Structure formats: structure tokens, C-alpha cells
Amino acid sequence: MKYQTQKIAYAYFLVAMILFAVQVSMGLILGWIYVSPNFLSEILPFNVGRMLHTNSLIVWLLLGFFGAAYYLVPEEAEREIHSPKLAYLQLLILIVGTAGVVVTYLFNLFDGNFLLGNEGREFIEQPRWVKVGIVVAALIFLYNVTMTVLAGKKTAITNILLLGLWLLSLLFLFAFYNPANLALDKQYWWFIVHLWVEATWELVMASILAFLMLKLTGVDREVIEKWLYVIVATALFSGILGTGHHYYWIGMPGYWQWIGSIFSTLEVVPFFGMMAFAFVMVWKGRRDHPNKAALLWALGCATLAFFGAGVWGFLHTLHGVNYYTHGTQITAAHGHLAFFGAYVALNLAIITYAFPILKGRDPYNQVLNMASFWLMAGGMVFMTFTLTFAGTVQTHLQRVNGEFYMDVQDQLWVFYVMRFGSGVAVVLGALLFIYAVLAPRREVIEPGPVITTAAE
Amino acid sequence: MSRTPTEPPARGIEALPGDLMMWVLIVSELLVFGAGLLAFMGVRLTDPAGFAEAQSHLDRTGAGLNTMILVTSGWLAARAVAAAESADTARTRALLAGAAALGVAFLWIKWLDYAAKGAAGITFETHPFFTFYYLLTGFHAVHVVAGIVILGLVAIRPRAPTVEVGAMFWHMVDLVWVLLFPIIYLLGAGA
Numbered sequence: 190m191k192y193q194t195q196k197i198a199y200a201y202f203l204v205a206m207i208l209f210a211v212q213v214s215m216g217l218i219l220g221w222i223y224v225s226p227n228f229l230s231e232i233l234p235f236n237v238g239r240m241l242h243t244n245s246l247i248v249w250l251l252l253g254f255f256g257a258a259y260y261l262v263p264e265e266a267e268r269e270i271h272s273p274k275l276a277y278l279q280l281l282i283l284i285v286g287t288a289g290v291v292v293t294y295l296f297n298l299f300d301g302n303f304l305l306g307n308e309g310r311e312f313i314e315q316p317r318w319v320k321v322g323i324v325v326a327a328l329i330f331l332y333n334v335t336m337t338v339l340a341g342k343k344t345a346i347t348n349i350l351l352l353g354l355w356l357l358s359l360l361f362l363f364a365f366y367n368p369a370n371l372a373l374d375k376q377y378w379w380f381i382v383h384l385w386v387e388a389t390w391e392l393v394m395a396s397i398l399a400f401l402m403l404k405l406t407g408v409d410r411e412v413i414e415k416w417l418y419v420i421v422a423t424a425l426f427s428g429i430l431g432t433g434h435h436y437y438w439i440g441m442p443g444y445w446q447w448i449g450s451i452f453s454t455l456e457v458v459p460f461f462g463m464m465a466f467a468f469v470m471v472w473k474g475r476r477d478h479p480n481k482a483a484l485l486w487a488l489g490c491a492t493l494a495f496f497g498a499g500v501w502g503f504l505h506t507l508h509g510v511n512y513y514t515h516g517t518q519i520t521a522a523h524g525h526l527a528f529f530g531a532y533v534a535l536n537l538a539i540i541t542y543a544f545p546i547l548k549g550r551d552p553y554n555q556v557l558n559m560a561s562f563w564l565m566a567g568g569m570v571f572m573t574f575t576l577t578f579a580g581t582v583q584t585h586l587q588r589v590n591g592e593f594y595m596d597v598q599d600q601l602w603v604f605y606v607m608r609f610g611s612g613v614a615v616v617l618g619a620l621l622f623i624y625a626v627l628a629p630r631r632e633v634i635e636p637g638p639v640i641t642t643a644a645e
Numbered sequence: 646m647s648r649t650p651t652e653p654p655a656r657g658i659e660a661l662p663g664d665l666m667m668w669v670l671i672v673s674e675l676l677v678f679g680a681g682l683l684a685f686m687g688v689r690l691t692d693p694a695g696f697a698e699a700q701s702h703l704d705r706t707g708a709g710l711n712t713m714i715l716v717t718s719g720w721l722a723a724r725a726v727a728a729a730e731s732a733d734t735a736r737t738r739a740l741l742a743g744a745a746a747l748g749v750a751f752l753w754i755k756w757l758d759y760a761a762k763g764a765a766g767i768t769f770e771t772h773p774f775f776t777f778y779y780l781l782t783g784f785h786a787v788h789v790v791a792g793i794v795i796l797g798l799v800a801i802r803p804r805a806p807t808v809e810v811g812a813m814f815w816h817m818v819d820l821v822w823v824l825l826f827p828i829i830y831l832l833g834a835g836a
Contacts, residue, residue, distance in 0.1 A: 415665065418666060419665070419666070419669050422666060422669050422670065422673075423669065423673060426670070426673045427673070442769060442770075443769070443770065443776060444769055444776050444780050447684060447776070447777070447780060448780070450684075451677055451680045451681055451684070452677065454680065455673065455676060455677065458673075
């Protein structure tokens with residue numbers, strides 16, 4: 190650890206991992222509700238559980254991004270974070286807000302209250318006071334990190350990271366605009382949801398991936414920056430108008446079907462670019478970095494993001510296909526692998542890279558961590574396949590044959606059982622990961638034999 | 646990227662003239678317009694008679710004139726690059742201004758075309774043909790506007806590399822129109 194304030198990242202990553210555990214545990218409960226629909230129906234209705242599953246995901250991913258920024262900005266800008274106090278205050282606000290959301294929803298407090306009641310809009314359900322808190326926290330963060338970068342060295346990695354974080358914060362302001370017209374509501378809602386995960390978050394992802402590649406492979410910064418710019422350009426080019434693929438059936442004009450189909454198809458390009466980037470850098474790189482687990486997560490992230498976000502996204506993005514598959518388990522399959530591959534694996538990669546350094550245990554052989562990768566990635570891929578098969582059957586029975594929704598759900602039962610099994614693997618993997626980065630102390634690698642003659 | 650004479654000649658993407666990012670943009674644009682035209686031709690297969698009827702409402706003369714205007718404008722932009730390479734600032738600016746002025750002429754004729762369509766009550770929703778017509782030519786017109794702005798920007802301090810990048814964008818706009826014009830306006834006409 191070159192800079193003392195990088196330590197801020199430790200607190201962020203820690204809270205992120207706690208919420209990660211909450212998120213996957215909630216996922217497991219929801220998976221069981223699919224198998225046995227009356228499970229906990231009185232105490233934890235499905236909609237509340239689902240809100241906790243998705244919102245804790247988003248919050249912990251954002252905490253991970255903030256942590257990653259606090260970790261890599263000092264190294265890139267070559268100076269300490271402007272104000273560590275503000276950074277911890279920001280974290281505190283986010284924790285209080287998150288707790289507020291959970292309590293408000295679990296007990297349905299202040300129902301209908303303008304300031305304190307829930308807003309009931311998927312993903313941006315937070316009560317208004319929490320939304321204000323999120324904006325304040327974001328402003329603190331942007332001020333803190335921007336001041337650090339302005340005073341220090343500006344690199345392509347920090348520029349792209351800041352661009353992504355600034356834009357995603359500004360887009361969140363649409364959470365305060367809630368038109369009564371449901372079509373308009375959805376139109377603006379996607380400005381947050383889509384333009385986060387399919388535009389601005391991709392900038393964050395590309396820059397963190399670039400930082401990891403720089404550190405892990407030792408390839409020249411100039412080469413990495415060229416890749417980074419191309420990836421970011423294709424992400425914004427395709428992602429912004431790609432929003433159109435959410436406008437097919439919500440009452441927007443019909444031309445969105447073509448704009449959405451064409452641009453969102455091109456969204457595969459930046460994800461392919463990131464995968465190609467990661468592998469080419471590793472092949473080109475001469476550095477044999479001891480943190481093999483971080484490299485595994487970084488490569489796994491780029492690969493699974495390409496398949497989850499890219500391929501599984503394309504699978505149902507053309508409006509002629511989406512007409513049949515919209516809102517089936519195909520969407521769930523895509524959502525799970527895309528979020529896991531692109532953003533969960535990315536956060537776990539930077540955590541895996543940073544933790545040994547933050548804890549002063551470098552170099553470090555993280556065998557348990559690598560096992561957790563295979564457990565989680567394996568579970569997630571299996572889940573994606575079962576949900577894809579479930580979605581295919583569902584599309585045919587429900588949308589082609591016209592059977593009733595619940596009758597079709599009965600016939601999907603076997604897939605939901607298998608999905609639950611894969612969920613168990615993911616939860617075990619997540620717990621193993623958290624244990625692996627926090628607990629073991631003596632897992633230091635033995636130095637290999639020193640080779641004095643040139644290899645032929 | 647300046648290279649000293651001792652370095653070997655550039656290969657692969659390093660050998661591309663102009664800026665790499667502009668090539669990324671050009672390829673992306675061609676993919677978008679190419680996909681749009683393919684979709685247009687695909688949908689036309691489902692209703693050849695309806696598409697032919699809709700196409701008969703288009704102003705082929707205006708579009709043909711616009712083709713000549715845009716190609717001439719592209720030629721002026723290419724001359725501007727040559728002038729910038731011989732460091733003739735006044736001539737570069739004059740040629741860029743000429744290219745941009747023809748771009749404005751293109752937009753004016755296009756605007757008359759849209760106005761006539763609007764007056765005839767033809768909208769996005771009239772027929773799938775017109776959905777594509779407005780989408781593709783509209784997207785293209787937006788790129789003409791962007792191109793005029795870019796030509797103006799590179800004319801402020803016209804160095805050869807920046808003028809080249811601006812001209813590359815302008816040629817892409819030109820190329821896209823040369824693809825749109827025959828496929829939307831001419832193909833199948835008179836059949």
C-alpha cells in the first residue's frame with residue numbers, strides 16, 4: 190500500500206461483502222419460494238424479498254465501485270485522498286440509508302408518506318429521504334475524488350472512472366421525477382436502470398479492469414489506454430441508444446423497435462472488447478504476478494460478462510424475439526449472468542487484488558479464493574442454463590400456446606429445483622470468498638526454485 | 646504518434662491513416678446504417694407492393710441533386726486535407742467552408758423534402774417504409790449537422806491531422822448517403 194488513504198477502501202469493501210452475503214442469502218430464500226410458493230409468505234412477501242435481493246446487490250456493487258475508486262485513485266493520481274473524513278462520512282450515510290430502506294420495507298412503515306414512505310418503483314423503491322441521502326453521499330464522493338485527481342496526475346484510467354461515476358450520479362437524479370403517466374414513468378426510469386448498467390457502469394468496469402491489467406500483467410500503460418478508449422467509445426455508442434430495447438412495449442413510438450434492436454445488438458461489441466482486452470493483455474504481459482486469484486477473477490469477469498451481458502442479452506434483444514420472450518425466465522437468466530459476470534466478478538476481482546495489500550499479506554496465494562471463484566461461477570452458469578431452459582419452455586407454453594401463467598409455472602417446477610441447487614453453490618462460494626479474503630493468515634506462497642539459466 | 650525514420654514501417658492498426666478513434670466511430674456508424682438498410686430490405690420482402698407504392702411518394706430528383714451536392718462537398722473536404730498538408734491555412738479554411746456550405750444546401754433540400762411529406766400527412770406511422778425512411782434519412786441528416794460542426798471546429802486551427810480526421814467523418818457521412826440513396830429511393834422503382 191503506497192498511500193495511507195487507500196485504507197478507506199478496506200471499510201467500503203467490508204460493508205460491500207456483508208451486503209453481498211445478505212444479497213445471496215435473500216436470493217436463496219427467493220429461489221426456495223419458487224420451489225415452494227407459500228414459504229414465508231406471511232413474514233416476507235416475495236416482492237419485499239425480491240426488492241432486498243436486487244437493492245442490496247446494487248448498493249454493494251456501488252460500495253465496491255466507491256471502494257475501488259478510493260483504492261486506485263491515490264495510486265493513479267499519486268497522492269492521498271483529499272479528505273478521508275468525508276470518505277467515512279459518505280460510507281456512514283450510505284449505511285444508514287440502506288438500513289432505512291430495509292426497515293421501511295420489512296415493516297411497511299410510513300406507508301404513503303411523502304418523505305418517509307417507500308416509493309414502490311422497482312429498483313428505486315427507496316423512501317425520498319434515503320434518495321436525498323444517496324445524492325448527498327454521491328456529491329461527497331465526487332467532490333472528494335475529483336479534488337484528489339485535479340490536484341494529482343490525470344490518467345486515462347481515472348478520467349474514465351470519474352466520467353462513469355459522475356454520469357451515473359447525475360442519472361440518479363431521475364429517481365426524483367415520478368410522472369403519473371406510467372409510460373413516461375418507465376421512460377425516465379430506464380434512464381437510470383439502463384444507462385447505469387449498459388453505459389456508465391461499463392465505463393467504471395472498463396477502467397477498473399484496465400487498472401487490474403496494468404498491475405497484474407505489466408503491459409505498457411499506453412497500450413492499455415488505447416484499448417480502454419476503444420471499449421468506452423463502443424460502450425457509449427451502442428449503450429445510449431440501446432435504451433430503445435426497453436421501449437418496445439411500454440407505449441413509446443414504434444420506431445424504437447428498430448433503434449433499440451440495432452443499437453442494443455452492438456452492445457455486444459464493448460463486452461467482446463473487454464474480454465479480448467483481458468486475454469490479450471495476459472498473453473502479452475511479461476509480469477508473473479503472485480496474485481493469481483485476482484487474475485482469475487479479472488479474466489472470469491471479462492468472459493462471463495461477455496456471455497451474460499453480451500450473448501445472453503443479444504439472445505432476446507431483437508424486438509421480433511422479445512415480443513415472445515419479454516419478462517420470461519430468459520430475462521432472469523440474462524440478468525443473473527450479466528450482473529454476476531460484469532459487476533459482481535469485477536468487484537470481487539478488485540477486492541481480491543486489493544485485500545492482501547490492504548492487510549499487508551502480499552505476496553499471497555489465495556487457493557481458497559480461487560476455489561470460491563469456481564464454485565460461484567459454476568453455480569451461476571448452471572443457474573443461467575436452467576433458467577434459459579425454463580424460459581424457453583415458458584415462452585412456448587405461455588406465449589405461443591397461450592396457456593395460463595400459473596399452469597406454466599407448475600410445469601417449470603423441475604427447473605426451479607435445479608436453480609435452487611445452483612443457488613446453494615453460489616451462496617457457499619460467496620461465504621467461502623468472504624472467509625478467504627478475511628480470515629486465513631498463513632497461506633503465504635513458497636518461493637519457487639530460482640532458475641539461473643535461460644529457458645529454451 | 647510520431648515515428649523516427651529508424652523505426653520499421655507501421656503495420657496493423659498502427660498503419661491506419663488518421664485517428665484510431667475516428668475509425669472506430671466510422672465502423673460503428675457503418676454497422677448501424679448497414680443493419681438499418683438490411684432490416685429495411687428484409688421488411689420490404691414481406692410487402693413489396695406496399696413498399697413500391699410508398700416509395701413512389703419520394704422526391705427522387707431532390708435526392709439525386711443532394712447526392713451530387715454531397716459528393717462534391719466530399720471532394721472539397723479532400724482538397725482541404727491536401728491544402729492543410731501543404732500548410733496553406735487560408736485555402737484550407739476556404740475549402741472547408743465550401744464543404745460545409747454544401748452540407749447546409751443538402752440539409753435545406755432535405756428539409757423541403759420532409760416539409761412536403763409532412764404537408765401530405767406522411768408520418769413515421771403511415772407505413773413501415775416511412776418508418777425506415779424517416780429513421781435512416783433522419784439519422785443521416787443528424788450526422789450531416791454533426792459533420793458541419795466538425796468541419797467548422799477543425800477549420801479554427803487547421804492542422805493536417807485534425808483536418809484529416811474531420812474529412813474522414815465527412816466522407817463517412819457521404820458514403821452513408823451514397824448507400825441510402827439507391828436502396829431507399831431507387832431500388833425497385835419502376836418495377
